[in-house]
Amino acid sequence: MSLFRDDGVVLRTQKLGEADRIITLLTRQHGRVRAVARGVRRTKSKFGARLEPFSHVDVQFFARGSELLGRGLPLCTQVETIAPHGGEIVGDYQRYTAGTAMLETAERFTDSEGVPAVQQYLLLVGALRTLAAGTHEPRLVLDAFLLRSLAVNGYAPSFDDCARCGLPGPNRFFSVASGGTVCGDCRPPGSVVPSPESLELLGALLAGDWATADACEPRFSREGSGMVAAYLQWHLERGLRSLRYVEK
Amino acid sequence: MYEGVVQDLIDELGRLPGVGPKSAQRIAFHILQADPTDVRRLAHALTEVKAKVRFCVVCGNVAQDERCRVCQDPRRDPAVICVVEESKDVVAIERTREFRGRYHVLGGAISPIEGVGPDDLRIRELLGRLADGSVTELILATDPNLEGEATATYLARMVKPMGLKVTRLASGLPVGGDLEYADEVTLGRAFEGRRLLDV
Ligand SMILES: [Zn+2]
Ligand SMILES: [Zn+2]
Numbered sequence: 001m002s003l004f005r006d007d008g009v010v011l012r013t014q015k016l017g018e019a020d021r022i023i024t025l026l027t028r029q030h031g032r033v034r035a036v037a038r039g040v041r042r043t044k045s046k047f048g049a050r051l052e053p054f055s056h057v058d059v060q061f062f063a064r065g066s067e068l069l070g071r072g073l074p075l076c077t078q079v080e081t082i083a084p085h086g087g088e089i090v091g092d093y094q095r096y097t098a099g100t101a102m103l104e105t106a107e108r109f110t111d112s113e114g115v116p117a118v119q120q121y122l123l124l125v126g127a128l129r130t131l132a133a134g135t136h137e138p139r140l141v142l143d144a145f146l147l148r149s150l151a152v153n154g155y156a157p158s159f160d161d162c163a164r165c166g167l168p169g170p171n172r173f174f175s176v177a178s179g180g181t182v183c184g185d186c187r188p189p190g191s192v193v194p195s196p197e198s199l200e201l202l203g204a205l206l207a208g209d210w211a212t213a214d215a216c217e218p219r220f221s222r223e224g225s226g227m228v229a230a231y232l233q234w235h236l237e238r239g240l241r242s243l244r245y246v247e248k
Numbered sequence: 249m250y251e252g253v254v255q256d257l258i259d260e261l262g263r264l265p266g267v268g269p270k271s272a273q274r275i276a277f278h279i280l281q282a283d284p285t286d287v288r289r290l291a292h293a294l295t296e297v298k299a300k301v302r303f304c305v306v307c308g309n310v311a312q313d314e315r316c317r318v319c320q321d322p323r324r325d326p327a328v329i330c331v332v333e334e335s336k337d338v339v340a341i342e343r344t345r346e347f348r349g350r351y352h353v354l355g356g357a358i359s360p361i362e363g364v365g366p367d368d369l370r371i372r373e374l375l376g377r378l379a380d381g382s383v384t385e386l387i388l389a390t391d392p393n394l395e396g397e398a399t400a401t402y403l404a405r406m407v408k409p410m411g412l413k414v415t416r417l418a419s420g421l422p423v424g425g426d427l428e429y430a431d432e433v434t435l436g437r438a439f440e441g442r443r444l445l446d447v
Contacts, residue, residue: 012361017266043422048431052394084433090397093405100360242360 004061004068006030007082009124010053011103015041023051023076024107025059026124030068031117032110035061037076047079049086053103054128056083069114088132094247098138099131101242102145108236109153119152139248140213140221143228144205151206155179155235159203162186170196174227176234198223222248254280306377308353308370310335318342318351325349329377330387331403333357333396337389349387352377357395358402366402374403378410385413392419 008025011032016022019041024034040047050057060078065071089099106124110117127145131138150156158180160169165186173187174180174194181199182191197220204212205224216224225248233239250258254276262272279287303309304316311317318324318338328349332338338351354369377383388403390396404414420438421430430438 049433
């Protein structure tokens with residue numbers, strides 16, 4: 001029996017038995033962790049609303065063995081809030097749908113439990129903070145998060161140089177299967193020709209250039225979102241459930 | 249693994265909400281040892297509930313007739329509709345004896361991660377009930393958790409152009425508890441929802 005302490009973001013909760021929940025968290029040190037919160041559904045639970053999705057929390061886990069994961073699910077024994085986020089996100093439906101897609105993405109990119117994914121964790125914490133602050137369009141915050149998640153997981157798309165031969169950009173064609181923009185010689189059948197503004201937006205989102213991203217016209221950001229969704233679906237085995245509920 | 253019919257029973261019980269494999273086994277053996285008339289009564293109750301109970305055509309609550317008890321009652325105020333997720337929430341609110349209006353049962357809450365969107369709930373039916381302008385207040389009584397809040401946000405935004413009074417059940421401190429044990433979110437909501445003490 002051992003105690004572990006870690007920071008994490010609640011990704012998902014599932015009912016368990018009469019009053020318990022299984023909480024899925026993305027933690028700083030242990031990657032994705034599932035743990036049981038006993039009695040959390042009772043109105044007088046000591047956890048209160050601390051273990052709702054989007055919450056950034058400091059958790060103490062109790063594990064049966066010497067490792068956090070392995071011998072059954074660990075228990076959450078103490079929870080302190082770092083940032084609740086839920087309130088600011090859930091009071092705005094666009095933020096809620098964008099945020100839910102972020103949580104699902106973070107879960108999908110960390111399919112092995114207990115394997116540290118620090119970069120993915122930091123990306124999620126930052127993106128939720130930005131989303132809750134309401135400083136940028138929720139859809140742009142989501143697209144930036146999706147692109148950077150792809151990048152930290154080794155699928156960085158190119159929006160400038162040719163993804164195949166490296167020919168310096170700008171390149172006109174875009175192919176999901178090739179990894180982004182491609183030159184006229186490399187373009188495979190089925191490549192599309194997006195507007196240069198959309199490509200510029202996606203490059204800005206990936207780089208964190210918010211001034212360029214915020215100034216983008218809606219028609220280009222819509223096209224950009226479509227490209228990000230297509231690129232993401234190509235790299236994930238199963239489609240994201242929550243993406244189709246995201247409001248433009 | 250047990251033989252045929254016993255295992256079938258354990259499997260069926262195990263599919264019920266909140267029943268794990270251990271509990272399913274315990275219930276199955278309880279049934280095996282129980283009096284045959286008790287078991288027949290249980291089996292009868294199960295088939296009857298499926299045969300007789302349906303959903304109210306107006307509000308979606310469980311009903312024995314076309315309309316539920318509340319919708320049939322002329323003393324209930326048709327100008328106030330309380331929106332809940334499930335029929336069991338109707339029962340909980342009825343127990344308070346505080347509410348004299350009618351209900352609307354959505355059949356769940358919006359949960360994109362579980363693949364449940366607005367179109368999967370009885371939202372279109374709700375808008376239909378609001379269309380003629382006879383409803384003056386809509387009380388959003390979805391669960392005080394994230395999905396319930398998101399559903400309330402969605403509904404409030406959707407009915408905003410209709411200009412009716414939209415209220416949300418207060419969230420805050422549980423009655424009978426100690427303030428120091430409240431979590432930040434709940435305590436924060438209690439502050440937001442504080443009311444004037446008019447003594
Ligand atoms: Zn090339
Ligand atoms: Zn009814």
